[in-house]
Amino acid sequence: MSTNHDKTKFPLVVIVGGGFGGLNVARQLEDQPVDILMLDKHNYHTFQPLLYQVAMGSLESESIAFSLRKNFGGQKNFRFRIADVSRVNAENNTIETTIGEISYDYLVIATGSTTNFFGNKDVEHHAMPMKSIPEALNLRYLIFQNLEEAVLRKVKEEREPYLTFVLVGAGPTGVELAGALAEFRNYVLEKDYPELKKEDVKIYLCDFMPRTIGSMSEQASHASEEYLKKLGVELMMNTKVSNYDGETITFEHGKSIKTKSVIWSAGVMGVIPKGISKDIIERGNRIRTDEFCRVIGTENIFAIGDVAAMITDETPKGHPGVAQVAIQMGKNVGGNIVHLIKGEPTEPFKYNDKGSLATIGRNKAVADLGKIKFQGFFAWLVWIFVHLFSLVGTRNRIIVFINWMANYINYNGGSRLIIRRFVRGSVSHTTEAVTKGE
């Protein structure tokens, strides 16, 4: 394998995952006496906070993604391979991957998280997740296919399920998608679909918790709920889903809604390769680490970001699954690997919480920045600035900015194209393969 490491050179750091965490480990190791091998099942980094805009067709998928090869094109000690890691063999410092076995000197597990359906196979089969670009595109295709189906149906009862959208999970993703969907309904729907009435489109946002964006302040929750109601989103708090069979979603309190579109952002779980001891797998399928992000019981394996649970007295549940944690852990681990190689003392991870933001439709957002909490237009400007600044790549920033300005001016940016028809529930075990017919 060309991925085997030349033993005469520097120690090899294998980074599994090109998300915020992995990206920052590799950047921190630039010009250091190490060789880096990054593995990811995609050849790009995804800016997950804007996936909902890809789903609504207001951004193109490639505006929120960036080639990992291109990003590190100038970094001499960096190599990249498309690969999926199936197992970690800590005892002999190797991993098993789709491109063969690879030896490492240091291993960074930055595999992130995937959608948690909490074991409900029906929901998993029928509801739409939105954690990756292919998933966001599938959701877009489904939304617009359903509108096309609605147009074909004159009988109200037959049409309604295609015009009813149920979002499960009122965290930032659910709230932002609900806002975007409502604005599409309110301002664009009747232009694109003169056959449909906006009153006929229903958007429900439900959560088993009592308030939206439970991770933020009560003030933020309160404002976001007000914005959502004003946009016409029907909130269903304290509501637990019992099932969804593709036709009807049922709730534990007995109610049910007929819908062709259930969007599931109710929880995530870490993506852990095999070979990690069950004793150190925490709630949410996360790997327990010490305060240096080091996997418990190992010397040279680190876990960072969504897949890590750094459980200390100060953080008894670990850290929140947000970009900032992954970024800061990535920098910490990158730095500590250099310290280890140079025989210097390592530095414990300290999370610097820069605050939280969520946007609800055009020109409204909520912000908790430490003790400063504010909502409305200024929060939205902060949201815009932070997200543009966090995107990878100048071209992406410019193109996203142009798209946002176009949307702001005429409410009607975005292209809403169904490039590949989405077909639910095939026997295929991947959402990502495209096959060529004859």
Add this chain to the structure above:
Amino acid sequence: MSTNHDKTKFPLVVIVGGGFGGLNVARQLEDQPVDILMLDKHNYHTFQPLLYQVAMGSLESESIAFSLRKNFGGQKNFRFRIADVSRVNAENNTIETTIGEISYDYLVIATGSTTNFFGNKDVEHHAMPMKSIPEALNLRYLIFQNLEEAVLRKVKEEREPYLTFVLVGAGPTGVELAGALAEFRNYVLEKDYPELKKEDVKIYLCDFMPRTIGSMSEQASHASEEYLKKLGVELMMNTKVSNYDGETITFEHGKSIKTKSVIWSAGVMGVIPKGISKDIIERGNRIRTDEFCRVIGTENIFAIGDVAAMITDETPKGHPGVAQVAIQMGKNVGGNIVHLIKGEPTEPFKYNDKGSLATIGRNKAVADLGKIKFQGFFAWLVWIFVHLFSLVGTRNRIIVFINWMANYINYNGGSRLIIRRFVRGSVSHTTEAVTKGE
């Protein structure tokens, strides 16, 4: 069906296809006393001349496409449905479609063309066509997957087929793609793939005709061949393909090349629904029309663009399959339908040939504009201007312009993302369905 027409209103014009032809019929009929129903299997118009840039990852697919609903959002007499037309029943003025039977008063067949593999099933199965956005994306994924595969192989003989690209058909599409591929190889490859050497990537362009872009002047052919050779494309003129089995392409003169990527742009054929008499189907699977674009033997059915063969004394082979013909035929038919309704005399179609352009890599192009023929940088500026101007949508124009400027400055625009893995030769009969696994 909601697509049934309200008999109390205006005559119904059904347009099948939202390409250049169909688009212009519908535009011409704005504010006229007709109802329009456009059917297309996609909900977007594709700007085909730039598909090769989508294949190379230098443009995003949605920059060269435009939502048909959005495009006609303000046109009161326009309706749209996603549908495929399987049969025309001229005797009772109906068509059979995937959304049911539809009656028409006037029918415009603007279904365009698809790739012609000339009956070779092996080639059809293994070679890559590039006539639609899904096909261009598949080709992109294959190109970059093959580079990833090449990186994994140390043995020269095993690596070579992944680094060898054979383009069949040296028309504008083949020439433009060959130029773009060569520029990627020459300027970007080693930045993204430090493991590969540009000398190891081979690009062949073959055609059974003696010269490139046979539809243009000898002067244009000559210049394009020179530009291609300078870029390092190996030309194989007077060379007919005999087969391609996915591993080796063989030629009638006996040579063969081992390659994982054969890109086929050697010919097109019209896409004709059933129900059209075989007697009026011409070479290239095109429908014979009179000088009013009217399908021979019918009163109220028109065929335009790539699917039409208007065979007259002046045009014994019909018109070339280019955008300008489709655009002008669309305007002619739109106008004539109004004349027919008002009882006015109809106008015969006269093709105004505005000339041909093809670009070969960065800042080189060839232009035949009537008697004026020129090549080089100025031709490239004309090419840029004409293509930007012809794109649908201001946002698309701005975004394509930014991308081109970025590419021009650093040779390294574009994102080259493998969003969905391409898998050759499944049992699926469509390139376009995405299925959700469990």
